[in-house]
Amino acid sequence: xxxxxxSLKYGRVLTLLAALLVxxxxxxxxxxxxAGGNSQVVGTAQPYSIQPxxxxxxxxxxxxxxxQTVLLPGxxxxxxxxxxxxLKMADRLVLRTHKGxxxxxxxxxxxxxxxxxWTLSVPxxxxxxxxxxxGAYKQDPFSVDKVIAGNPVMRAADSGxxxxxxxxxxxxDVICYQGDAEKWANVQASVGVMxxxxxxxxxxxxxxxxxxxxxxxxTNNHCLTSxxxxxxxxxxxxxxxxxxxxxxxxxxxxxxxxxxELLVSQPLVDCDAVPGELDFSLASVIGEPTAxxxxxxxxxxxxxxxxxxxxxxxxxxxxxxxxxGSDTDVDGTVLRYWNTLDTESGSSGSPIFRxxxxxxxxxxxxxxxxxxxQRNRGMLMTDLQPLLAPYLCSEQDELLPAAPGxxxxxxxxxxxxxxxxxxxxxxxxxxxxxxxxAITNAQGTIELAADNEAPVTxxxxxxxxxxxxxxxxxxxxxxxxxxxxxxxxGDLISIEMNPLASDQGQFPGELQxxxxxxxxxxxxxxxxxxxxxxxxxxxxxxxxxGSGPAQTWSVDNxxxxxxxxxxxxxxxxxxxxxxxxxxxxxxxxIDASGYQRVVLQFTHDFNWYSQGGIESAxxxxxxxxxxxxxxxxxxxxxADESGTVVIDITQWAGADLELRFRYVGGxxxxxxxxxxxxxxxxxxxxxxxxxxxxxxxVLDGADNCPERANPSQADTDTDGIGNACDAxxxxxxxxxxxxxxxxxxxxxxxxxxxxxxxxxxADFDDNGVVELPDLxxxxxxxxxxxxxxxxxxxxx
Numbered sequence: 001x002x003x004x005x006x007s008l009k010y011g012r013v014l015t016l017l018a019a020l021l022v023x024x025x026x027x028x029x030x031x032x033x034x035a036g037g038n039s040q041v042v043g044t045a046q047p048y049s050i051q052p053x054x055x056x057x058x059x060x061x062x063x064x065x066x067x068q069t070v071l072l073p074g075x076x077x078x079x080x081x082x083x084x085x086x087l088k089m090a091d092r093l094v095l096r097t098h099k100g101x102x103x104x105x106x107x108x109x110x111x112x113x114x115x116x117x118w119t120l121s122v123p124x125x126x127x128x129x130x131x132x133x134x135g136a137y138k139q140d141p142f143s144v145d146k147v148i149a150g151n152p153v154m155r156a157a158d159s160g161x162x163x164x165x166x167x168x169x170x171x172x173d174v175i176c177y178q179g180d181a182e183k184w185a186n187v188q189a190s191v192g193v194m195x196x197x198x199x200x201x202x203x204x205x206x207x208x209x210x211x212x213x214x215x216x217x218x219t220n221n222h223c224l225t226s227x228x229x230x231x232x233x234x235x236x237x238x239x240x241x242x243x244x245x246x247x248x249x250x251x252x253x254x255x256x257x258x259x260x261e262l263l264v265s266q267p268l269v270d271c272d273a274v275p276g277e278l279d280f281s282l283a284s285v286i287g288e289p290t291a292x293x294x295x296x297x298x299x300x301x302x303x304x305x306x307x308x309x310x311x312x313x314x315x316x317x318x319x320x321x322x323x324x325g326s327d328t329d330v331d332g333t334v335l336r337y338w339n340t341l342d343t344e345s346g347s348s349g350s351p352i353f354r355x356x357x358x359x360x361x362x363x364x365x366x367x368x369x370x371x372x373x374q375r376n377r378g379m380l381m382t383d384l385q386p387l388l389a390p391y392l393c394s395e396q397d398e399l400l401p402a403a404p405g406x407x408x409x410x411x412x413x414x415x416x417x418x419x420x421x422x423x424x425x426x427x428x429x430x431x432x433x434x435x436x437x438a439i440t441n442a443q444g445t446i447e448l449a450a451d452n453e454a455p456v457t458x459x460x461x462x463x464x465x466x467x468x469x470x471x472x473x474x475x476x477x478x479x480x481x482x483x484x485x486x487x488x489x490g491d492l493i494s495i496e497m498n499p500l501a502s503d504q505g506q507f508p509g510e511l512q513x514x515x516x517x518x519x520x521x522x523x524x525x526x527x528x529x530x531x532x533x534x535x536x537x538x539x540x541x542x543x544x545x546g547s548g549p550a551q552t553w554s555v556d557n558x559x560x561x562x563x564x565x566x567x568x569x570x571x572x573x574x575x576x577x578x579x580x581x582x583x584x585x586x587x588x589x590i591d592a593s594g595y596q597r598v599v600l601q602f603t604h605d606f607n608w609y610s611q612g613g614i615e616s617a618x619x620x621x622x623x624x625x626x627x628x629x630x631x632x633x634x635x636x637x638x639a640d641e642s643g644t645v646v647i648d649i650t651q652w653a654g655a656d657l658e659l660r661f662r663y664v665g666g667x668x669x670x671x672x673x674x675x676x677x678x679x680x681x682x683x684x685x686x687x688x689x690x691x692x693x694x695x696x697x698v699l700d701g702a703d704n705c706p707e708r709a710n711p712s713q714a715d716t717d718t719d720g721i722g723n724a725c726d727a728x729x730x731x732x733x734x735x736x737x738x739x740x741x742x743x744x745x746x747x748x749x750x751x752x753x754x755x756x757x758x759x760x761x762a763d764f765d766d767n768g769v770v771e772l773p774d775l776x777x778x779x780x781x782x783x784x785x786x787x788x789x790x791x792x793x794x795x796x
Contacts, residue, residue, distance in 0.1 A: 313364070343364060445461060698711065716763075727777050
């Protein structure tokens with residue numbers, strides 16, 4: 001890996017007005033066969049540091065905007081690992097392509113409030129992070145510690161996993177079937193399943209399909225094994241070559257969606273799957289891919305030997321391709337297929353379709369062609385359907401609330417925070433979960449929920465949707481809600497749509513919109529991702545027997561467990577230890593006093609051994625509020641558990657709070673791994689002071705820089721415009737930031753008050769040194785006027 005940095009040369013200051021880039025090159029790859037299935041490694045993480053310096057931001061209307069480009073030459077896509085994301089409600093962090101297409105936008109603590117997570121993939125070799133914010137931050141609102149540079153066509157080098165190329169490869173680009181409406185619809189609803197968590201052992205590429213109007217993705221369990229893995233999985237649509245079998249370029253507008261929850265699954269035990277061991281996972285999605293890409297309906301009509309089939313897949317991690325087979329190549333009774341029905345690693349989870357009616361009849365999961373009994377194998381929809389049925393579209397009339405459109409500020413100060421006296425809106429939505437029949441004259445009742453606290457007036461009490469086609473989502477009218485001036489900071493605004501009705505009857509189900517007046521900002525009291533090992537001020541308490549590398553908690557991963565975490569992580573592994581285990585991982589004492597709410601969050605993977613006897617894991621707290629004893633707040637035993645856990649521990653928080661992660665087991669049970677531990681403290685809800693645009697504590701009428709936070713109000717040239725927004729430093733009085741000001745900046749750059757060349761007028765952020773943030777303000781105001789400043793000022 002190499003690093004390219006930019007040195008400062010005073011004679012070329014104009015060059016520095018361009019964005020500074022940190023460029024990392026060099027890729028790593030590796031692979032591991034997963035349980036006999038066909039999966040494909042796609043990349044691993046490399047260090048990459050970004051600490052946003054918000055003093056380098058530029059003004060954009062009433063907002064401030066900070067941005068930085070991540071450039072990884074040669075990458076086919078980029079993923080960025082964000083750490084300790086903690087944004088104010090009015091602010092947003094946007095991820096874009098270099099051409100400006102928005103990949104996703106984050107608020108608060110990011111997807112599912114996780115705080116630390118991988119972004120979705122950005123096509124190409126560059127990505128742009130952009131923070132749009134209003135007020136100053138006491139601590140960095142986020143940072144970046146790692147990136148992943150995807151190898152060409154989303155894969156690393158061939159991992160050597162099982163292929164099924166029983167003769168010349170017969171793959172075709174899916175674009176060849178764009179003129180066939182039924183096949184093309186199946187292609188559109190088929191997906192890539194990429195699980196990338198920074199660990200090459202768990203970074204795989206598989207295939208799958210959207211099989212429900214409610215946005216449920218079907219793939220293999222050996223591709224999506226746990227809730228923890230779901231957290232780092234994305235489903236990729238519209239990724240194929242743009243020409244038919246001619247080597248044309250790939251689409252650059254493919255779209256990804258995050259895995260939300262693992263709904264139902266069965267493990268891969270053997271490639272000859274039987275009920276109870278059907279190697280499938282069904283997951284929900286954050287977002288609504290059905291609206292753009294449609295969905296596939298499973299078919300339980302039995303197959304017969306010799307029927308013509310086709311598979312839509314991502315073989316070897318390549319963009320979407322298709323293969324066909326029939327006659328003696330197909331055993332429909334047990335779903336075996338070979339010769340022309342080729343697959344490769346990466347094809348796991350591919351949907352299998354019947355040629356005659358383009359219906360989904362099977363799920364591919366294993367390959368091979370050397371031995372007749374070990375040829376390409378899959379699972380029949382006749383076996384899977386009973387397990388999937390609760391999540392599929394129904395043959396009965398069924399009307400469900402869908403995720404509403406985003407909250408929009410229609411009348412207010414534009415800061416993105418609901419406040420007293422403002423009007424906000426949302427769009428209610430309904431889903432017709434019936435496979436074949438339309439719902440007619442659909443409507444819902446809009447009202448304040450029983451738990452609503454704020455005085456709010458609704459613009460309507462009825463949402464009329466009209467007719468909703470089978471499997472479709474329909475939008476109702478925009479619903480406005482006005483917040484009375486009497487609303488208190490922190491009041492809950494809770495609006496529901498219930499009941500739902502149509503010509504087909506009345507339906508249960510409730511859509512709820514909930515938001516508070518003001519914004520709740522959390523301080524990070526503790527954050528630990530074990531990147532530097534177990535900290536010296538933490539305690540490891542070994543109360544078990546035996547010795548060796550796996551005798552207690554460590555970050556060494558002695559069993560080389562392939563877990564969906566960014567390594568290193570803390571793990572205690574009984575399977576590698578022949579003694580009894582009672583192992584504690586304790587935090588230092590944390591001062592959590594003075595906070596109205598204290599929340600513990602962590603990501604974990606508890607793997608339970610069913611043949612053991614005592615294996616368990618627990619999370620405990622200790623403080624004066626627990627009378628000095630350990631109090632259990634979470635426990636795991638009797639089943640595998642994984643994912644992100646959030647626990648409110650406010651009632652036990654204080655100045656002497658401690659946390660403990662305790663594992664009991666062995667000998668030769670399994671393990672418990674922990675990562676990304678947060679303790680977050682809230683001082684309550686904050687509502688901006690009316691008339692203080694930049695929230696720096698100085699009202700606009702008295703503020704010498706009302707759109708940029710500057711509580712010190714430094715104005716060293718006494719022109720009425722605060723240094724924080726005054727890059728006109730040459731003393732010419734022309735109220736224009738021009739080449740003369742650039743010349744002064746060149747002279748005083750990197751000086752302090754101890755230097756003869758020191759000019760306090762150029763220290764825009766009033767920190768005692770003229771440096772890059774000051775240069776950035778000059779860049780943002782170059783060839784424009786300074787300010788806006790207070791009243792009066794010399795440039796009015």
